[in-house]
Amino acid sequence: MIDLIDKIDKQLFHFLNGMHADWLDIVMDYGSEKYAWMPLYLLLFYYVIRQHKKEAWMILLGVTLTILLADQVASTLMKPYLTRLRPSWEPELRGVVHLVDGYRGGKFGFPSSHAANTFGVATFLWLIYRPGWIVWLFAWAGFVSYSRIYLGVHYPGDILGGAIIGMCIGWIMFRLTKLLIDVVRRRV
Numbered sequence: 001m002i003d004l005i006d007k008i009d010k011q012l013f014h015f016l017n018g019m020h021a022d023w024l025d026i027v028m029d030y031g032s033e034k035y036a037w038m039p040l041y042l043l044l045f046y047y048v049i050r051q052h053k054k055e056a057w058m059i060l061l062g063v064t065l066t067i068l069l070a071d072q073v074a075s076t077l078m079k080p081y082l083t084r085l086r087p088s089w090e091p092e093l094r095g096v097v098h099l100v101d102g103y104r105g106g107k108f109g110f111p112s113s114h115a116a117n118t119f120g121v122a123t124f125l126w127l128i129y130r131p132g133w134i135v136w137l138f139a140w141a142g143f144v145s146y147s148r149i150y151l152g153v154h155y156p157g158d159i160l161g162g163a164i165i166g167m168c169i170g171w172i173m174f175r176l177t178k179l180l181i182d183v184v185r186r187r188v
Contacts, residue, residue: 009157013087016149016156017098024150025100032114032147040140044125051129055181062124062177069173070120070166074113078165084110088152097152105153112154115145115162116169123170128177141166 030036048063049056086109087097118141125134145163148154 005157009155010087013149013155014096016146017087017152020098020150028147028150029100029103031143032151037140037144055184058177058180058184059128061180062128062173063121065176066120066124066166066170066173067117070116070162070169071113073165073169074111074116074162078111079106079108079113082110083108084155084158086153086158087155098150099152100150103151103153105151109154109158110161111165112145112148112158112162114148115141115154115159116166118144118166119163120166120170120173123167124174124177127171127174 044063045060048059052059085107086105087093088099088104089107090097119138122134122137122141125137128134141163145154145159149156149159
């Protein structure tokens with residue numbers, strides 16, 4: 001069963017990574033950079049402060065801890081122990097994987113930290129503000145995650161694993177943040 005899942009994951013990777021164009025290389029490389037999204041982060045920061053005033057610090061703390069936990073669970077706790085090679089490092093795929101500017105990422109790719117971080121933030125903020133425009137953060141998370149496949153540094157399974165981790169951590173941090181808000185409100 002594991003072999004079948006791995007085979008499907010690699011076939012899907014080849015299909016998605018194979019859909020490339022020169023002009024998209026720049027877009028996907030840029031979309032994968034965390035600093036490229038600084039305007040979005042500043043907009044979200046402003047939105048949280050405007051919506052929550054005195055309680056904004058608790059929401060921002062929740063977002064920060066979501067990113068920190070998602071990133072550390074994926075990068076520090078899981079990748080070094082699961083040791084699944086990225087497609088860009090897979091010897092059998094050398095010369096077949098479309099890479100942009102020779103970028104290969106770190107050696108191991110499961111789970112994707114980009115997916116964990118972005119889907120964690122999207123989930124956390126969606127739970128705080130649903131329904132509404134914030135659902136578009138899932139499109140952002142999807143784009144960032146797809147860019148990692150496009151760049152040749154993640155299999156779709158890496159993305160799915162990271163997204164699940166991020167969404168779980170986003171949900172946990174939402175519950176803890178709501179608890180913190182309730183405690184602070186009772187003391188005021």
